[in-house]
Amino acid sequence: MFLRNLCVFSPPQPLDVKTKFYNSDRDDLFLEIQIQNISPATVFIQHVSLELPEMYTQRPLNTLNVDGEYQCTFGTRTYLQTMEGRYYLYHLQVKGEYLERARTLCGVAKMGKLNIVWKKELGEMAMLYTVPLERKIESFGDLKLSLEKIPDTVVLEEPFQMTCKITNCSDRKMNLIVKMHNTTSVHWFGRSGSYLGKLIPGSSISFTLTLMCLQLGLRRISGLRIIDTTLKTKYRYDGAINVCVVPSMDKMES
Template sequence: YFLIFAVMRLTKPTLFTNVLVTCEERDLPGILFNQLMKDDPSTVKGAETLMLGEMLTLPQNFGNIFLGETFSSYISVHNDSNQVVKDILVKADLQTSSQRLNLSASSAAVAELKPDCCIDDVIHHEVKEIGTHILVCAVSYTTQTGEKMYFRKFFKFQVLKPLDVKTKFYNAETDEVFLEAQIQNITTSPMFMEKVSLEPSMMYNVAELNTVDTAGKSESTFGSRTYLQPMDTRQYLYCLKPKQEFAEKAGIIKGVTVIGKLDIVWKTNLGERGRLQTSQLQRMAPGYGDVRLSLETIPDTVNLEEPFDITCKITNCSERTMDLVLEMCNTNSIHWCGVSGRQLGKLHPSSSLHLALTLLSSVQGLQSVSGLRLTDTFLKRTYEYDDIAQVCVVSSEFKQS
């Protein structure tokens, strides 16, 4: 072959690590080992026993790359002969388990390449798949005699998973959704977590719950240093609230399973940046049934045998109109005040109504609010609601004191 082909992965160097060999002065070697470390140009002057030196080490092979990082490589084709070659075409493809990508900056051939001259190119690719990747580099050219030459080289490397992400969803009665994201560093080196954010779906607004107010300033719950050591796990919490235009549409919010996606940005050795974006996170839609009853207001503490008020919200989650009747059934501790069997009228699909009710408790302690029954007169179907909420019942003397 007339041409020589070279490929080098462009990556940040690493700090050179010294092998420490030392002893006390009274030992047989005396100060020999200490003097050798002082004379070693790679050690830090005045801190020779520090393993990390002042020199940097260039990568010796392709090594491993992590999902979300940018793969960069330098490609050089050098004319090692004493003849001029023509029509040089350099092509670089990246073969993954599912596709083959062309990474060459230009598909046009170079007219000629003189002796001792070279063609250089730098390719970049954001890695989005894990597993085995093969960089396929091919060169074709024509000699002075008109003979067409062709050769190619293969460079195999592994793409590993840098983070393990687990999510948990909690559905609140107020249609809010709480997301807990557990992120674990499964690499062998520390990570600087630059950003972990949640991009909500179009129906939600998101609030991050990963900061605390200290002396009027908002500080991260993880402190000022956001480093994640190998195999360490960190929990991030987010609260999603339905947007105003969707908040009153119970039927729509009920069926929403797509919440959004996490956007994670980190940096590793010497500032190498990586970014990982999850697929759309999905929750298990809450099963409210045809009619949903939720509490809007309820006191935390009430007096024994004294009436108190609560406000209920009744929502038609079905696709048909209902004609509802409210029945109130007393329990051993909770007694409802008012007329049972009240007609609430027709309730259209995805519509809601607010209902003020009065009740009292005859037993002290933490009591459950139970005993509400809603009957749809159209289908003669009754919906029972027990353990709606809990209230603390105390004697009037205790509350006044």
């Protein structure tokens, strides 16, 4: 009697694929993909594509406008030598009808998959390499503060403005006011305790504040408080924003 042994071997993939998401304060993000040939043979990349969830649109950033024509940043070359790699960059945006839902997401989110069609030698049947995409979404608690507009540099002891946006990430309606507290390096202008309005879950509101820095160098903006009067909850935002403070040219010349 003879026993036949069947062994199944899974050949290793010749590609090492790394992905990284870059979050934005706005309702979009960027995806960076690094593909490296880790096999001893040349690999030919035929096609790279993304399959995203319905709530996202994509715009590849891998082309250049040369004399009115768009050309791939990699040229016409489609192969990778051993240990050679290349980068792909995509701009992802949330569709308008999904904005409120996207603003309340947290934890690990499924972001579709990355498909790479490759082959080792000319004439060889092409192979499909699929990489599932996941994005870790930072939890901002019930209320998220993001920066919409602020000068790159500000002048010492001269007022300037910054525009912020707050998003209700909770499942309840909020009734908000804003309070400002002066620090040794930052003084606020305007009436503290101003009413911002009511904010339903998933919605946002923008507001502009005026302040002045009293110390040179890179300074953290502190002393901002948002209070939900419904539950008497206070949200503190200290050091979330940095600004570069430079001396006045008029004072330097005098």
